Amino acid sequence: MDEKELRALLSSVQNGSTDVDDALMKLRMKPFDDIGYAKVDLQRGVRTGTAEVIFGAGKTAEQITGIAGSMLENGQKTILVTRLDKEKAEQVRMQAAGRWQAEFFYNESGRIAVIGSCPRPDGIGRILVMTAGTSDIPVAEEAAVTAEALGNEVVRIYDAGVAGLHRLLAHLPEIMDATVIITIAGMExxxxxxxxxxxxxxxxxxxxxxxxxxxxxxxSALLSMLNCCASGMCVENIDNGFGAAYFASMINHLKGYREAEQ
Incomplete structure (x- = not known):
């Protein structure tokens, strides 16, 4: 259960369509599911607004499907799996098509998968994902797919680095229209x-x-960004597209943000 589902449940109690005892039973769900090799956090969505995400690197395909299966059985509708290689992704896809009867999407470039359906965008604006070069696209795709799975409208602009500044300036309208921008760059x-x-x-x-x-x-790129003199930037870890998108999604769901600007 995530925050939206919790609010819907409480609203249904308020309007009388759900019995108090039935609602209490749902809220008494065990906080985690111990499946031996993992303790699947079932209430993270209630606490933080976003359900647990599966980090695929270092896990076997069987462990990934076991964790995802637990989440699906406990009502999770959208499951994100990061750092998932192609071979493991195929095994997860087979499980989704067979036993789970769930949608499955895999982005090979970003090594990221979504089990279930992505929610409709409900952020206050758009998240812009930009790369300096084509070689940065894998990190950008991890960020973009993560943001979409968290309910955001995403705009992608790739290969707009400062080696050809005119390429960047051609996208000023998108830059000025964004609610938050994820900028991804290597080299300097x-x-x-x-x-x-x-x-x-x-x-x-x-x-x-x-x-x-x-x-x-x-x-080198990390130190350059940390030493930036322009105000209004925060810096994520090297290659951490997921972390950037998660943070961007939090900003894009702060409902008072655009209201304050107006």
């Missing part, structure tokens, strides 16, 4: 600083491990 990590100087919304910078030797697998 310059893109977020430039975008922060153009936009009137929060900027989330994600360094990637793209680059030559002295990029140190993304450390």
């Amino acid at each position: 990590g310059a893109l977020p600083a430039v975008v922060t100087g153009l936009a009137d919304c929060p900027i989330i910078a994600v360094p990637t491990s793209v680059g030559y030797g002295t990029s140190f697998h993304g450390v």
